[in-house]
Amino acid sequence: MLFRQEYEMSNKSTVKPKMTQYSRSRKKHECRILKAAEEVFAQFGYNGATLDTIAERAGLSKQNMLYYFASKQQLYQKVLQNILDIWMDSMALLTQPGKDPASKLENYIRRKIELSRTRPNGSKVFAAEIINGAPHLSADIKNRLLPRLEEDISLVESWIAEGRLDPIDPRHLFFMIWSTTQTYADFSAQIEIILGKPELTAGDFEDAARLITHVILKGIGAQQKEDKRL
Amino acid sequence: MLFRQEYEMSNKSTVKPKMTQYSRSRKKHECRILKAAEEVFAQFGYNGATLDTIAERAGLSKQNMLYYFASKQQLYQKVLQNILDIWMDSMALLTQPGKDPASKLENYIRRKIELSRTRPNGSKVFAAEIINGAPHLSADIKNRLLPRLEEDISLVESWIAEGRLDPIDPRHLFFMIWSTTQTYADFSAQIEIILGKPELTAGDFEDAARLITHVILKGIGAQQKEDKRL
DNA sequence: GTCTATAAGGGGATAGAC
């Protein structure tokens, strides 16, 4: 499912049928609103997006939408949280047991590319937020992303210590993986023009994943089991 | 100079002193306005930026600024043009005579990183514009950037045909170079948090250049004369 | 939960004096 169900806290342990009905309806609305908001924030930016446009795309009135999300900021924050959650989930691929570093990194890169294909608008909203100085997100980056990332940095450092990777700075490696994969969501307008296509296809994302994996793994001296054909 | 002098067309071949005086004063104002606009558009986005804020940072009134740039859109377009011009100039490093492919690519990557350091706001405005679907820039990408890029794509293809690079898609290689270098401008807010610094230093950009050059050149099978220490 | 109406403020752009 593209939009995960949130707001679980409204479901108490003693659930009455009426309450369930209520919550389901509410979730359905919230889900549609969040989907519309992600699209509109991505296309017009925070200030360019209007509640009217979002509401229309979600199929309700602006005033009605404000019943579900009390303010524009609250809606925006939720969109940001969602994509950060999804990206942080994907980091689990780096700590899968029983895989070599090259496979783990390849799985992570491929997952990030897949997310650029399936959730481009979330990526765009996130990117625009960072570009603007992350006023609504710096706390989450510091308090949620960074601690999780530190573990992965230590992991990469251990791989280097074991001689399985070239001695590179793990943090810059992550900047490289993030930028090369997310650019296929964030800069799709430019990439489409250069590739001469109205829309990027699944094949284009596969090309991207193959090239990024090849260059990064070979570039950091990680052994791949079999070299992919380009 | 950070902001190149534009609007050369107002200087006719028969220049009178008074006219020169006039033009110099105008250019000085326009230059300050463009610098301020680049900063404000980068921080707040097109719709979030206000003429009042830009004018204040440039040291004049909003109404006075509108004497130099007739509309917000016109000012914005000029900011976009400037950074695209600078980036296109940097592509000349790929066609320098008497250099091997690895050196040319390294020079280009290093120049792009240097521009991320010296003109981060131009990069941010450009990035936000592409994220929003490039409504003001798609014509320029198609008509100015793409033809220039086609030459560089042919060049990379010839290197591949000569066996000097792995058989990669040149277009995706450029997407990789652009994303990895521009991320140090566009995503500086996130990178600063992760590196634990209030501002990125020249040393951070040097670290980035070294890692990107190492990984990409090694990753595409380009021979480097001497492997840089990490 | 959904509607109509409206308050309240912001911001781009123009008019016209100096």
Add this chain to the structure above:
DNA sequence: GTCTATCCCCTTATAGAC
């Protein structure tokens, strides 16, 4: 070229009926 004044539209958010 620079200033004061102002027009006019857009947008967020609230009030209150149903």
